[in-house]
Amino acid sequence: MVPGTERAQAAYPYYMQFTAADDQRFWFYNSMHFPEPMSAFDMVTAEAAYCALGSSTTRVHCIPTTLGIDYRIINGRVYIGGNAVTDPGEIARRTGEFQQRAFYYYGNWERLYAQWREKMLALIRDAQSLPKLELPEFEPLSNVHSGRGIATNHALLDTYQRTLEGYFRMWHHHFEFLLLGYGAYMTFFAFCKKAFPEISDQTIARMVAGIEAEIFRPDQEVRRLARRAVELGVDDEFKEGRTPQAIMAALETRGAAGRGWLDELATSRDPWFNINVGDGFYHYHRSWNDDLSMPFAGLPGYIAAVRAGESLERPIEKLQAERRQLIQDYRELLGSEQERQAYDQMIGLAHRVFPYVEGHKFYCEHWYTNLFFNKIREFGALLAAHGFFAREDDVFQLTHYELKAAIIDLMTAWSNGSPPRGPEHWPQIVAERRAAIAEWAKESTPPALGPVPDVIDDPAIVMLWGITRESLDRWLRASSDVASRELRGFAASSGVVEGPACVVKSVEEIGRVRKGDILVCQITNPTWAPIFQKIAGAVSDIGGSMSHAAIVAREFGLPAVVGTGTATSRIKDGQRIRVDGGRGVVTLLS
Amino acid sequence: MGVGAHIAWFDEIGLGDRAQVGGKGGSLGELKRAGMAVPPGYVVKTRAFERLLESLEREAPVRAAVAAVSPGDLAGVTACSRALRRRVEEAELPGEVLEELSIAQERLVRGGTGQPVAVRSSATTEDAAEASFAGLQDTYLWIKDPAEIIQRVRSCWASLYSVESISYRRKLGFPEERVAMAVVVQSMVDARTAGVMFTRSPTTGDRSVVTIEGAWGLGSAVVGGEVTPDRWVLGKITGEIAVREISDKLIEHVPAARGGVEAVAVAEERRRMPCLSDAELQELRTLARRIERHYGCAQDIEWAVDRGSGAILLLQSRPETVWSARDAAPIAKREEDPLMHLMSIFGTRRCP
Numbered sequence: 001m002v003p004g005t006e007r008a009q010a011a012y013p014y015y016m017q018f019t020a021a022d023d024q025r026f027w028f029y030n031s032m033h034f035p036e037p038m039s040a041f042d043m044v045t046a047e048a049a050y051c052a053l054g055s056s057t058t059r060v061h062c063i064p065t066t067l068g069i070d071y072r073i074i075n076g077r078v079y080i081g082g083n084a085v086t087d088p089g090e091i092a093r094r095t096g097e098f099q100q101r102a103f104y105y106y107g108n109w110e111r112l113y114a115q116w117r118e119k120m121l122a123l124i125r126d127a128q129s130l131p132k133l134e135l136p137e138f139e140p141l142s143n144v145h146s147g148r149g150i151a152t153n154h155a156l157l158d159t160y161q162r163t164l165e166g167y168f169r170m171w172h173h174h175f176e177f178l179l180l181g182y183g184a185y186m187t188f189f190a191f192c193k194k195a196f197p198e199i200s201d202q203t204i205a206r207m208v209a210g211i212e213a214e215i216f217r218p219d220q221e222v223r224r225l226a227r228r229a230v231e232l233g234v235d236d237e238f239k240e241g242r243t244p245q246a247i248m249a250a251l252e253t254r255g256a257a258g259r260g261w262l263d264e265l266a267t268s269r270d271p272w273f274n275i276n277v278g279d280g281f282y283h284y285h286r287s288w289n290d291d292l293s294m295p296f297a298g299l300p301g302y303i304a305a306v307r308a309g310e311s312l313e314r315p316i317e318k319l320q321a322e323r324r325q326l327i328q329d330y331r332e333l334l335g336s337e338q339e340r341q342a343y344d345q346m347i348g349l350a351h352r353v354f355p356y357v358e359g360h361k362f363y364c365e366h367w368y369t370n371l372f373f374n375k376i377r378e379f380g381a382l383l384a385a386h387g388f389f390a391r392e393d394d395v396f397q398l399t400h401y402e403l404k405a406a407i408i409d410l411m412t413a414w415s416n417g418s419p420p421r422g423p424e425h426w427p428q429i430v431a432e433r434r435a436a437i438a439e440w441a442k443e444s445t446p447p448a449l450g451p452v453p454d455v456i457d458d459p460a461i462v463m464l465w466g467i468t469r470e471s472l473d474r475w476l477r478a479s480s481d482v483a484s485r486e487l488r489g490f491a492a493s494s495g496v497v498e499g500p501a502c503v504v505k506s507v508e509e510i511g512r513v514r515k516g517d518i519l520v521c522q523i524t525n526p527t528w529a530p531i532f533q534k535i536a537g538a539v540s541d542i543g544g545s546m547s548h549a550a551i552v553a554r555e556f557g558l559p560a561v562v563g564t565g566t567a568t569s570r571i572k573d574g575q576r577i578r579v580d581g582g583r584g585v586v587t588l589l590s
Numbered sequence: 591m592g593v594g595a596h597i598a599w600f601d602e603i604g605l606g607d608r609a610q611v612g613g614k615g616g617s618l619g620e621l622k623r624a625g626m627a628v629p630p631g632y633v634v635k636t637r638a639f640e641r642l643l644e645s646l647e648r649e650a651p652v653r654a655a656v657a658a659v660s661p662g663d664l665a666g667v668t669a670c671s672r673a674l675r676r677r678v679e680e681a682e683l684p685g686e687v688l689e690e691l692s693i694a695q696e697r698l699v700r701g702g703t704g705q706p707v708a709v710r711s712s713a714t715t716e717d718a719a720e721a722s723f724a725g726l727q728d729t730y731l732w733i734k735d736p737a738e739i740i741q742r743v744r745s746c747w748a749s750l751y752s753v754e755s756i757s758y759r760r761k762l763g764f765p766e767e768r769v770a771m772a773v774v775v776q777s778m779v780d781a782r783t784a785g786v787m788f789t790r791s792p793t794t795g796d797r798s799v800v801t802i803e804g805a806w807g808l809g810s811a812v813v814g815g816e817v818t819p820d821r822w823v824l825g826k827i828t829g830e831i832a833v834r835e836i837s838d839k840l841i842e843h844v845p846a847a848r849g850g851v852e853a854v855a856v857a858e859e860r861r862r863m864p865c866l867s868d869a870e871l872q873e874l875r876t877l878a879r880r881i882e883r884h885y886g887c888a889q890d891i892e893w894a895v896d897r898g899s900g901a902i903l904l905l906q907s908r909p910e911t912v913w914s915a916r917d918a919a920p921i922a923k924r925e926e927d928p929l930m931h932l933m934s935i936f937g938t939r940r941c942p
Contacts, residue, residue, distance in 0.1 A: 064937045095937050102936070103929050186935045194921045196798040198791055203828055329827040333797040335917055341924035346931050494830045582830050 002075055002443055008436030009074070011040045011399060011429075016047075016073045027072065027079040027449040031565065033281055035522055035542050037076025037440040040433060041376065041396040041403065044167065045281045045369075046071055046078050052171035056179055058083075061105070062097035063179065076440040079449060102180055106349070113177065113356055120173055120363045127166050127371040130159050133382050135414050153411040156382075160407050163375045164400055170372075174364040181357040188350040191343065195334060200491060200582070202554060207327050208350045209551055211319045213358035216555075218275045218288065219529035221268035222295045223312040226302030228264045232257040235307070238299045241511060244292035271367060278523060280369035283377070283396045287370040297510050298530020305533070314555075379403065386410055387423035389430045397433040398426070447565075487564045487571075489539070491584035492550035495559035497537040498589065503573040518579055520571050532556045537579040539567045539586050553581070561586050596638040597690045600631055600776075610635045612712025612772035617907055624884040626877065626904045631707070631776030632694045634687075636714060639747050639771050641684045646677055653766035656751070661760035667753055674751035679744050691743070695736055698777060705777045706734045706849065711746040712772040731810060732778055732845045739775060746773045779903050780845060781894035783865040784809030785819055788910065789826065789878050790888035795913035797888065799832070800824045800878045804865050807842030808851055809894055809905065816853060817841055820865050824875045831871065836864050870895065873902055881907050888914060 001009055009017075034046065054068020067083035085091055105112060139151055185208055192204045229235040234257050237250045248265075251258035269289055277294055278285030288295050302312060327347060334340050380395030383406055389395070398406060406422050413420035502517035504510060510531060513519060518537040521528075529552050532538070538553055538560040553560035559581030567586065571577060576589040603611050603619035611619065615633035622628050646652050652674060659666045683691070698707070711728040728749045730742040749755065750771055759769065785804030790797050803812060803819040811817045817840065823833035839856050846852040866874070874893060881904070882889050888910035894903050925931055 091937070095933070098936060099929075102932075106929050106932075183932055183935050187931050190935065191922055191931075196796050197794040198796040198799045198823065198832065200825065200828075200830060200832060203825065203830070326827065330798060333826070335797070336920045338920040338923045342920070342922035342931065345924060345928035346922075349928055349931070494828075582832055 002436070002439050005075070005436035005439055008040075008076075008433045011402075011433065012043060012073050013047075013399065013401070016043070016071060018072045018074055018079075022072060023450060025081050025450050026453055027081045029445050029447050029449075030071075030078045030080045031445070031447070032542050032563075033279065034078040036282065037437045038073065038078060039076075039283070039396045039437060040399040042282050043073065043078075044164070044400045046073075048168045048171040049174070050080075051168065052175045053179075055172065056175040061102040061180065062094045063102075064091045064094040064098050075443055075445070076437055077445050081450075102183075105177065105180055106184070106353070109177075109352055109356075116173065116176060116356075117363075120170075120360075120368075123166060123170060123173065124363070124368055124371065127163070127368065127375070130162060130375060131155055133159065133378050135382070135410075151415070153414045156379075156407050156411055157404075159375075160379065160404060163372065167368075167372045170364055170368045174360060177353070177356045178360065181353040184346075184349045184353040185357065188346040191346050192330075195339065195343075196330070199330075200494070202492060202494065202550065203326070205550065206554065207323065207330070207347065208354055209323075210355055210358050211314075211316055211323065213355070214362040215358055215551070216314065216529075217362075218272045218295070219298070219552075220314065221272045222298045222530045223302050225261070225264055225268060225295075226299055227306050227312060229261055229299070229303055230306045232261050234258055234261050235303045238296075238303050240300045244296040247296065274367040274370050275362065276366050276370055277528070280365035283373045283393065285369075285373075287366070290370070290374070294510055294528070295530055297513070298533065301515075301533045302530070376403070379407065383407075383410065383422065386413075386420055388420065388426050389422075390427065394426075394430045397430040485588045487539075487561075487567055487586040487588075489561040489564035489567075489584050489586070490550070491580075491582055492538075492562040493553035493558055493560040494582035495537075495557070496578065496580045496582070497559045498576065498578045499536045501539075501571045501573065501575050501577050502535075503568055503571055505568060518577055520567050520577075522568050528552070529556075532558060537581065538562075539564060539571070539577070539579055541565055541567050594690065596635055596641070596687045597694045598633050598635055599694075600628060600633070603633065609714055610637065610772065612636070612714050612774070613908070614710055614712035614906065615772050615774050616712075618774065618776070620884070621881070621904050621907055624881060626881065627901060628904050629705075629777045629779050630698060631774060632698065633712060634691065634743055634773040634775065636770035636772050638684075638687045638691075641687055642678070642681055642747065645684060646681055650677075652677070653769075656756055656759070657766050659756065659760060661757050664753075664757075667756050667760070671751050671753045671756055675748045678748040678751060679741075681744070683740065683744075688740070691740065692736070695739060695775070698775070705780065706732045706845065707739060708774075708776050708778050709733060709739060709742040709746065710774045710776070711749060712774045714770050714772065729810070731808065731851045732849055734849045738849070743773045743775070747771055776905075778808075778845075779894040779905070780897045781808050782806070782897040782900070783870075784892070784894035784905075785812045785865075787874055787878055787891045787893060788888075789882040789891070790910050790913050791823070792912070795916065798826050800826050800875050802866070802871060802874055804893075805837075805839050805842060806856055806860065806865050807844050809843075809892055810851060811841065811843040811853065813892070816843070822866070822871055824871060826875065826879060829872055829875060831868070834864070836862055838862055839865065866895070870902065877902065877904065885909065 050069050050071050057063045058067040065085050067085060070081045070083060072079045085094060133156060136152060189204050192199050229238060234251060234254050237247050251262055273288035276285040276287050305312060331340055331343055334343060376395060377392055380392035383395060384392050388406055409420050409422050499516055499518045501520045502513050503520045513531050513534055515534045516536050519535045520539045522541045532552055537558055540562045541564055550560060550562055559579045561579055561581055561584050564586060578587040578589055598611055600619045600622045603616060604623050605616045605620045608616035611633040618628055643652060655670055659670050709730040728746050733739055733742060750769060783804050783806055787800055787802040789800055791799050791801055802822045805812050805817045805819040812819045818837040820837055821835040822831055824831050838861050841853045842856050843851045844854055878891060881891060889907045890910050892906035894905055896903060
């Protein structure tokens, strides 16, 4: 533990603190989902997600060889460990359960998935209809006359609990199908690797990935808006480097055409701009709707393309034909008719489940998570207005238990007519925790703790994190070998390119990206698609070959290496680098 | 016996003619048939060898002499080999054979590229069942003089009576009546770059990649292992270049002024330069796919890039043998319930 941060560390709930007994177990740092130190509140994402993930693997679908994921936090970093089932008798017993449960899901996939969408949209509507937070001086007369009998301050507690409950519930929806979906993909993946030992991960991904997945939609909306801007004749307002606010203000003065475009923008924003610039696991991963700089950064380039007569439509039919051909060509290479039939069965299954794997993220990690953090932010604004702390986002330095306490403190103060106690209590704690996070961010994080097992074959860990003994060795090597001029990661999208690196550490910097730059960032995300048209290649700290970044890079035909672990810290802004996306290697040239 | 009984042009033959034109000749004909660019040439058919043997047998026994030696008697084999080789190399060619050969050679020089030729033994299918049949891999390169061509044809035939060849046949009890050999005479390519490619990975047996190895100059340096070639692995279907190993190519084989080839040092600036461009790699991949489809099985292919035109020419294609022999049970079979495939991920532990 970093000295001086003990109190900040103690803020996390007791059940996620390391104990002496944990030393005997193998833990690895979940840098894929939690690449930065977690603030006290943001840990709720780990809690809710692992609670739901484990329910699915341990008790709902009963995966024969694994239970759920344990997690611990140290220095703000989330470490996770698997819970393998090793007793053959127990595996056999769970296999019976699994086939009654999971096989039912696979057998009724389309119906259950349609039902899932309904549930998920209802959950989103619930979150959207949560009341605004208000503490009027006197109870509204209508409430009194209607005999409601419950004062407005109670709504704070009620809304908070519903907000929190909805988030935990959302994660159950998230994992309802996910492991089953990944499992079907992994089955096909493992078969391909056996049949074609040298096939690249990205080729298998291309055979399985959907063409019309929701995840392409936000970028398509930006392209649509570019086309409309040209059609309406207001495209001259979209100049590189101009802020979204300035552009929108200018459009207000452009009469019907300007207002017409702003209406189009409003159409796109609901729901497609409910997409986070990160994976949605941190409160500061804001959405396009919260910060329009990302979609607007893509507009000038797309507008130039429209003016040049280029079609911005994705050639859906062509892409589908290419995918069919790819599948057909590999099928022909198989050695026997037996294998071809098995291949057909496995890819059929993968195609059947994959729309869920790709589609759920928009609803869960993006749309819902965004609603959730924004609601908490409202509590932050209310508490800040009552002097609990200086800024609304200070609220994320409280755990969700502490936030409930602060809300009750405020409710009590409103009822008693006395000042709340929070303003004396929280500011110094918030400052202390912010300082601790800054310290933790500077500290290097060991990729693994405890004894490293010879084989990592827990299906949950392999599926969700792609962690194998080999990848672990690679990480361990990378962290000890900083003198090397090369960084290694997953080969996400093939091609070789050289150019200046534009190291983007936060979304606010997205405006700095210039045509021909190689984007270097922590996580690329489908939301970054609009700037992919400008860049020559992409490198990220986090992500696998099936990550959405990889999918988008392949779509744009850009060389990309993801999951390097250290690109944003090792590569300097403006440094010349070479990206070999086919081999997964980044070379520092200057 | 009509004109052409002893000679066949590549475009007249295919794999089905291997009994008369040997494996190499049949394969070159088949490549032409598949629409590939193959340097022009002809095959001196096994019939020509048989005619020569007939005339030799009239003087003194040949086959019976071989059949009489015991494979364990090295001195006997050596003596037999020495005597028979000399007889084959010094024998007059039957008149008709000689005439057909001169006409063909003239036509090759006139109608062809005018380049010097390569003369190669082309064992018949029966013999070539073991590709490693000792002594049957004779190749004479960059031959300019017509008289030398005839001499080299005889050398190829004589190689059937090398010590290794005789011992091998005797050990297997191979009947001498079935011993025959064709000889390929082919215009050479003055290769800027040449090498081999495999439509199945030599290291993993993967059918989805094409492995290409090449070096500067004539392919003999690569085939003979005298240079470490550049090496690439391409996705057969995707064209992705997964491996690029550019080696330090110290020497290259080039035509010698007086005929034949010689090894020369590669200039410093070219040594570590890739010997093929990405476009050429992709063209080779396309050719590899077409050839493999034509034959219906994995192939080992020799190719060359013409120094003057930059065109890629195919010099040889033969079935891959190592991995094809290893293919055992299918890695997965159709399941009555497709969901059972999932148990390979969910239901098993790789390490109990």
